[in-house]
Amino acid sequence: MRQSFFCVAALCLLISLTYTAYAQTGPGAQASEPKNIAPVNSNTTKSEPKEDAEAARIIRERRANAQSLLISLASDAGSFKDQRLRARTLARVADALWETDPERGRTLFRRAWDAAETADKESQQRLQEEIQQQKAKTGGNAAVSGPPDLRGEVLRLAARRDRALGEEFLGKLKSEKQQESIEAADKLKSNPLNASETQGQRLNLARQLLDTDVERALQFADPALGSVTMDALDFLSYLRERDAAA
Known part of the structure; x- marks a missing residue:
C-alpha cells in the first residue's frame, strides 16, 4: 500500500x-525578458532557437x-x-x-x-x-x-x-441518508421494541454513567424511558443491579 x-x-x-x-522555457517566458538586450554574437543567436526547441x-x-x-x-x-x-x-x-x-x-x-x-x-x-x-x-x-x-x-x-461533480457526489450522500432513514423507520415499525439511534446513544451513555453517578445517569436516561424498548429494559435491569434502591 x-x-x-x-x-x-x-x-x-x-x-x-x-x-x-x-512555463520557464516555453513561449510565455520570452515575454518577461527585458527589451534592451546587449548585442550578441550572431552564432549564439542562431543556436538559441535550436536549444529552446530541444x-x-x-x-x-x-x-x-x-x-x-x-x-x-x-x-x-x-x-x-x-x-x-x-x-x-x-x-x-x-x-x-x-x-x-x-x-x-x-x-x-x-x-x-x-x-x-x-x-x-x-x-x-x-x-x-x-x-x-x-x-x-x-x-x-x-x-x-x-x-x-x-x-x-x-x-x-x-x-x-x-463544482458540478462535487454536487453530484453530495446528492448521492443525501440519497443514501434518506434511504437509511426509511430503513430505520421500517425497522422500528417491524419491531417496536427496537430503540431509535438517538435513544440507543442516550441509554448507552446513561449506562456508562451508572458506574460513577447514578443520579446523572438517570437524568440522561429519562427522555428515552418513556417508551418500552429493549435498550430501555436493559438499562433498567442494569440499574437495578447497580442500585437496589432504585
Whole structure:
C-alpha cells in the first residue's frame, strides 16, 4: 500500500515539475525578458532557437511519460483488492491528470467514489462487529475509533476541481441518508421494541454513567424511558443491579 502511495506522489511531482519547466522555457517566458538586450554574437543567436526547441521537446516527452504512467497506475488500481487503496489511488491520479485531461479525471473520480462507497460500507460493518464484541465483553460499554471517511476524501478533491461533480457526489450522500432513514423507520415499525439511534446513544451513555453517578445517569436516561424498548429494559435491569434502591 505504501509503495503505491509513493508512486502516485512521485508521478504527481514529476508532472508538476514538467509544467514548471515548461512555463520557464516555453513561449510565455520570452515575454518577461527585458527589451534592451546587449548585442550578441550572431552564432549564439542562431543556436538559441535550436536549444529552446530541444528543451521544449524534452519537457513534452517527460510530461507525456508521466501522464502515461499515471494512466497505467489508474488501470492497475482497478485490480486492487483493498478498496481503500483503490479509492485513494484513483482519486489522486484523477487530481493529477485534471489539468491535461479533465474528462479522464472526471471518470476516475467517479470510479474512486464507487470504491470509496464500498470501502465505507465495509468499514461500518467491521465497526459494528467490533462494537458488539466489546459490548459482549464489557456488559454494554464500547469505545472504538471511527473508520476514515473515504468518500469525504474523494469529495474534497473532486469538488476542488469541478463544482458540478462535487454536487453530484453530495446528492448521492443525501440519497443514501434518506434511504437509511426509511430503513430505520421500517425497522422500528417491524419491531417496536427496537430503540431509535438517538435513544440507543442516550441509554448507552446513561449506562456508562451508572458506574460513577447514578443520579446523572438517570437524568440522561429519562427522555428515552418513556417508551418500552429493549435498550430501555436493559438499562433498567442494569440499574437495578447497580442500585437496589432504585
